[in-house]
Amino acid sequence: MIMTKIIEYTAKGKTLYKFNFYAGKDELTGKKMQVRRAGFKTKKEAQLALSRLEYKKESGEFEPLANRNITFETLALQFMDAKKASLRKSTYLVQRNMLNRILASLGNLKMKNIRGYHCQNAVNRWSKKAPATVSNIKILANQVFEYAIKNGYITKNPMDAVIMPKKPAKKRENNYYTKQELNEFLTFVKQDRPSLYPLFRLLAYSGMRIGELLALTWDDIDLEASTVSITKTLSRVNDEGRTTIEDTKTKAGRRTISLDAITINILASYKQEQSKRLFSLGILNTLPKPLIVFDRGIGSSYSKAQGERFVRVSDIRRYLNSMYKRMPKDFKHITLHGFRHTHATLLIESGANIKAVQQRLGHANINMTLGIYAHATKIMENEAINGLSLYMEN
Known part of the structure; x- marks a missing residue:
């Protein structure tokens, strides 16, 4: 261990003290890291x-930094x-877009200069512009800082100082249809x-995610056994909107x-058509097999690239929005995901077992299913109490 000496010296007729502290060796450059301090009025101040x-x-704050x-x-x-390499292509695209924010x-700040207030100001901005995803954006930024620590660029994570803004009150969930x-x-x-009737019928009566439904090929549907196997999903993988098939x-x-x-x-008739x-x-025998269930619809849309032959989620969303404009003004609008919520709600209202609903929807966590269950049972409770009232009045 190198002992640091406190040296007495004279400057402008005054006796002062200084030292040259050895903080370690930079493994990247091989150079010694020295901390020089001078101008102490007493030896005691220098020692402190x-x-x-x-x-x-001793606490590691002088670890060599890259x-x-x-x-x-x-x-x-x-x-x-x-x-x-560890992410699904679609997940990588989502995180890459978050990174842009x-x-x-x-982005322009040096890692060594970033402080907690920089991060706090950033999180506050994200909260205003992207309130629904601010937590995920913050998590990604935090991961970058942790990566920096592990690779020796900084010693502390400035994101640790951030206080998350209060979340806006969540709007009442109403993204589903009743039976009627x-x-x-x-x-x-x-x-x-x-x-498009077969597509929306299957979406509403299967509870599939729209990406799962659009990835279906005819070998996934067993018309005799009345089953559909869900093993893949259609994902957007770049900013141009090109799509690919990924595992669930x-x-x-x-x-x-x-x-x-x-x-x-309905599906059997659609397959024949x-x-x-x-x-x-003139392209039935030239297309790759198995055939896509919901294809682009016309020959000119087909391409050797597998992904380009699939209907995109944006295509269906565009049609849904245009159709709502042609429906009565007071008719409820739901999203494509709302048909999945509709299916789950109607299953529960019809008396389905909660575990069966979880398995049918493909929920990895039953808490996701329980959230829908609580919503559906509330509807059933309201119907029950209204029924009791009518019964008592008659």
Whole structure:
């Protein structure tokens, strides 16, 4: 262990004290790290300052740091590149888009200069512009700082000082149809766009995610056994909107579910019509097998690239929004995910077992199913009390 000497010297006729503290060796450059201090009026003051430095060294604050001038952006891009192989392509795209928001706030700052107030100001901005995803954005930024610590660029995480803004009050969840509303919706679709009626029927009567449904090929549907196997999902993988097929998000997402007889008959008829259409276009025997259930619809849309042959989620969302404009103004609007919520709610209202609902929806965590269960049972409770009131009055 190198002992640090406190040296007495004279400056402008005054006796002062100084020392040269050895803080360790930079493993990257091989150079010694020296901390020089001078101008102490007494030896006791110099000794106190030296003790503080020795404590910092013991606690690891003088660990050799790699390239202390590196910016947040440079390191964040390194982090995302390292992380890419462990993520689904669609998840990587989502996180890469979140990173763009982070870089707008912190990207130009040097890692060594970022303080808690920089992070707090950034989180406050994200909270205003992206309240629904601010927590996820903050988590990603935090991961970049932790990566920086593990790789020797900084010693402390400035995100630790952040106080998360209060979340806005959550709007009441109403993204589902009642039995009557669903029947009215499907009746309208059947008349307005018959070619899409099978898609919306299957979406509402299976509880599948829209990405799972659009990834289906005919070998996934067993018309004789009245089942559909869900093993993959359609994902957007770049900013241009190109799509690809990926495995389901979780192991629980891989499942085989039963379909009702009416839906099976609708799909069987749709399959026959699809074959006739593709045959008339002269491409039935040229397309890769198995055929996609819900394809782009016309021959010119097909490409050798598998992903380009699939209907995109944005295509269906666009149709849904345009259809709402043609429906009565007071008809409820729900999202594509709302059909999944509708299916789960109607299952529970019809008396389905909560575990069966979880397995059918492919929920990895039963708490997700319980949230829908609590909502559905509240509806049932209201109907029950209204029924009691009518019973007592008659």
